[in-house]
Amino acid sequence: MIETIDNYLNETEINNFYDCLKHPSIPWFIGPDHSDSTIKNKSFVKGFVGREIDFLVNDFKPVGDLYKKLNHLGPLVKIHFNLVKPGDKFDFHTDAKGMSVLVYLNPVWKTWWGSGTQFRNPNKVVKPKPGRAIFFSGQIEHRCIAPNLLMNDFGRLSVVYQFGKN
Numbered sequence: 001m002i003e004t005i006d007n008y009l010n011e012t013e014i015n016n017f018y019d020c021l022k023h024p025s026i027p028w029f030i031g032p033d034h035s036d037s038t039i040k041n042k043s044f045v046k047g048f049v050g051r052e053i054d055f056l057v058n059d060f061k062p063v064g065d066l067y068k069k070l071n072h073l074g075p076l077v078k079i080h081f082n083l084v085k086p087g088d089k090f091d092f093h094t095d096a097k098g099m100s101v102l103v104y105l106n107p108v109w110k111t112w113w114g115s116g117t118q119f120r121n122p123n124k125v126v127k128p129k130p131g132r133a134i135f136f137s138g139q140i141e142h143r144c145i146a147p148n149l150l151m152n153d154f155g156r157l158s159v160v161y162q163f164g165k166n
């Protein structure tokens with residue numbers, strides 16, 4: 001199953017995610033635009049598993065609050081942040097064996113930037129929209145579609161919570 005829920009996170013909740021992404025204890029960097037970014041034209045991907053998940057959920061309120069809304073879905077196996085730049089390419093893949101929940105975290109999104117999450121069987125593309133969540137079975141093959149070259153912002157940012165079987 002693939003279900004889309006708009007405004008799953010509101011504007012404040014999205015912005016709070018950015019505050020934790022900027023936290024110095026996490027070794028990543030997201031520039032405000034391409035010219036400032038040290039990871040030009042490279043997607044930024046970070047997956048958290050095991051104890052790192054506990055750290056994120058306990059120490060970062062937005063991450064923990066979102067987990068509280070989702071924890072009925074089963075054991076949390078992975079939290080995955082994706083920052084995708086124009087030109088990046090991705091293969092179809094599956095996630096963990098339970099449900100996956102992807103939330104688009106860009107505070108602003110223009111439709112002409114393209115991008116989305118593409119599913120195979122059923123064949124479907126869910127476009128980015130701030131705060132939009134996609135609930136899907138992790139075993140449905142899917143991939144990220146990068147934004148096009150018209151995107152003049154830092155990239156397509158999403159977070160995925162992957163759950164195992166109950």
Ligand SMILES: [Fe+2]
Binds near residue numbers: 093094095142160
């Ligand atoms: Fe995935």
